[in-house]
Amino acid sequence: MFFPPNPPITSFAGQRIWIAGASTGIGAATAKAFIAAGARVAVSARTADTLEREFGEHARVLPCDVTDAAALQAAANTLIAEWGGIDLVIAMAGTYSTMRADTLDLAAAKRIVEVNLNGVFNLFAAVRTQLLAQRSGGFAIVASVAGYGGLPNSMAYSATKAACINLAQSMWMDLRAHGIAVTVINPGFVRTPLTATNPFPMPFLIDADEAAREILKGLARGEFEIHFPKAFSRLLKLLNLLPHGLYLRLVKKGTRM
Numbered sequence: 001m002f003f004p005p006n007p008p009i010t011s012f013a014g015q016r017i018w019i020a021g022a023s024t025g026i027g028a029a030t031a032k033a034f035i036a037a038g039a040r041v042a043v044s045a046r047t048a049d050t051l052e053r054e055f056g057e058h059a060r061v062l063p064c065d066v067t068d069a070a071a072l073q074a075a076a077n078t079l080i081a082e083w084g085g086i087d088l089v090i091a092m093a094g095t096y097s098t099m100r101a102d103t104l105d106l107a108a109a110k111r112i113v114e115v116n117l118n119g120v121f122n123l124f125a126a127v128r129t130q131l132l133a134q135r136s137g138g139f140a141i142v143a144s145v146a147g148y149g150g151l152p153n154s155m156a157y158s159a160t161k162a163a164c165i166n167l168a169q170s171m172w173m174d175l176r177a178h179g180i181a182v183t184v185i186n187p188g189f190v191r192t193p194l195t196a197t198n199p200f201p202m203p204f205l206i207d208a209d210e211a212a213r214e215i216l217k218g219l220a221r222g223e224f225e226i227h228f229p230k231a232f233s234r235l236l237k238l239l240n241l242l243p244h245g246l247y248l249r250l251v252k253k254g255t256r257m
């Protein structure tokens, strides 16, 4: 890329990286990939046992819930005091359940918004002052290709991921002059606990390790949007260029939902 939207990360060695949502799935695989590349990594999630079992002394374990802004702020303060700064923060925590408009579960919908969207605001609020003071570092949001356009059976989840993509664009523009990189990561289907109970076939399904490799590659290149697997993400991008009437009918028919 000739003019990458973010500064390319030429080496992850020594980079101070905090991932919120790293106990399982893509977050755990990405944290391990960063550790293997020589980064100093801190991992958060609600389940302290899983974090300890997965990472032990290989990462700084800071259990916390992204819906608890005060707990995130305390974790950020601890980390900044120990590290003296922070180079990359990844909002990875997410939750998903199928949900249809005709059988809306309002409490579950609000819970998904609380974790997938408000959790990102909470995390950014916790590190904003430090990143602005440094005039360096990056903030990455894990959204999804499900955020490109509305999908059947995915009412709340898809909406939060669309919001995350939009949020990352706004943040990039606002933070550019402050020297802070902003990235959005849009995975397709990845084999993780989140998708383990999906009752439908998942096209172009990949493993979490492959997702992690794509994420590190995209960050190294300074991409704004890291999307994968390309065959699937590009197909969905194309579908979303269609007029609404065509998109809605094609996706409904194609997914048989």
Ligand SMILES: NC(=O)c1ccc[n+]([C@@H]2O[C@H](COP(=O)([O-])OP(=O)(O)OC[C@H]3O[C@@H](n4cnc5c(N)ncnc54)[C@H](OP(=O)(O)O)[C@@H]3O)[C@@H](O)[C@H]2O)c1
Pocket (backbone or CB within 6 Å): 020, 021, 022, 023, 024, 025, 026, 027, 044, 045, 046, 047, 050, 064, 065, 066, 067, 091, 092, 093, 094, 095, 096, 115, 142, 143, 144, 145, 186, 187, 188, 189, 190, 191, 192, 193, 194, 195
């Ligand atoms: N798998 C896919 O196909 C796919 C596709 C596109 C996007 N994504 C996105 O990728 C991200 C990672 O998902 P995944 O597939 O790797 O799922 P996962 O294995 O279920 O991982 C989710 C992570 O988030 C943590 N988490 C959930 N709620 C949290 C909360 N309130 N506070 C703090 N941590 C919380 C979980 O740990 P605890 O439960 O211990 O808190 C876990 O570490 C999510 O944002 C997801 O939406 C996944």
